Amino acid sequence: MVVLKTTNITKSFGKFTALDGVNIEVKEGEIYGFIGPNGAGKSTTIRILLGMLKATEGSAEMFGMDVWDDAVEIHKRIAYVPGDVNLWPNLSGGEVIDLFMKMNGRVNKARKEALIKKFDFDPTKKCRTYSKGNRQKVALIAAFAQEADLYILDEPTSGLDPLMENVFQECVLEAKKLGKSVLLSSHILSEVEKLCDRVGIIRGGKMIETGTLSEMRHLTRTNFTVKTKEPITDLNKMKGIYNLEEKNAELSFQVDTEEIDAIIRYISGFGIVKLESAPPTLEDLFMRHYEGTASDSGSQGEL
Structure with missing residues (x-):
């Protein structure tokens, strides 16, 4: 009803x-x-x-x-x-x-x-x-x-x-x-x-x-942190990768949900030592919808 x-x-x-x-x-x-x-x-x-x-x-x-x-x-x-x-x-x-x-x-x-x-x-x-x-x-x-x-x-x-x-x-x-x-x-x-x-x-x-x-959640990206035996090359050229950063010999990045399988297969070839993933949240979804749209909400006040 x-x-x-x-x-x-x-x-x-x-x-x-x-x-x-x-x-x-x-x-x-x-x-x-x-x-x-x-x-x-x-x-x-x-x-x-x-x-x-x-x-x-x-x-x-x-x-x-x-x-x-x-x-x-x-x-x-x-x-x-x-x-x-x-x-x-x-x-x-x-x-x-x-x-x-x-x-x-x-x-x-x-x-x-x-x-x-x-x-x-x-x-x-x-x-x-x-x-x-x-x-x-x-x-x-x-x-x-x-x-x-x-x-x-x-x-x-x-x-x-x-x-x-x-x-x-x-x-x-x-x-x-x-x-x-x-x-x-x-x-x-x-x-x-x-x-x-x-x-x-x-x-x-x-x-x-x-x-x-x-x-x-198909519109969101999953957060990954990974450490491998060998340095991962050309990850930034892979489809669906965003916000790639390296810190303390670990890589952190975001992946489009539909590309997760391909990315995991790729990085496994470098010998995975550590792999952490955080499931997408509503906040990820919300922020992605609003990327570059500050003008939509900047000066209207609460309506």
Whole structure:
């Protein structure tokens, strides 16, 4: 079952096109990673999904309902966490969490208390005293304490320390076990890689790649470190070799996935003493897509 679907979403601000034909599909029980640099169009897309902006062209639906026309009904079934949480300064964190939960109407007090403990959060302090990380905890606790069917998370771990990032990841995986769906917008690639079933990459307002991590890794290069009995000659002339460096009698380089077999066969002829390989990561994929494209994200701000 498809929980969220956008079809050729376009959004223009005057002559500037922030989104250009964005297609996203999130299935029930799926964690979908939505990645791209600042200014790529992630937040604009999410604002359209939340009914805060109306798309110039295209359509977007959640649970079979239009995100603009049926925003009120949709919001009863979703939980949203922004990357920069603003709270009422004179209310306590606990009061704000309760307020958010009452607005949703699907309250689970036991889960709320468990999350407060899990996130090591003091709900008695006034919000004006909270650090950015603690303000983020308020939104995360309120979101995961709700009985939502879809969680829309826009840079949700901004300001959290590594320990709390791990707690967040546990919460996301628990939601998935319960059959919930998650749209996770992030530029923390290790986070996306750990959690997501499928990933969509957006650049300059356009979706440039979508698929599972295994499907997308054909675009990445594997890192190798090798030491041989005899010096390897002409390796730089081999197809698919990149960033070749020599240090302490060892060679390090990257190899296109489809050329690994040929490269291994070649270097084995020089007598392999040591061979290490690091599997391609989502970061490799991301950086390769963005090589030489700084202008796409340099001056647009976060959209």
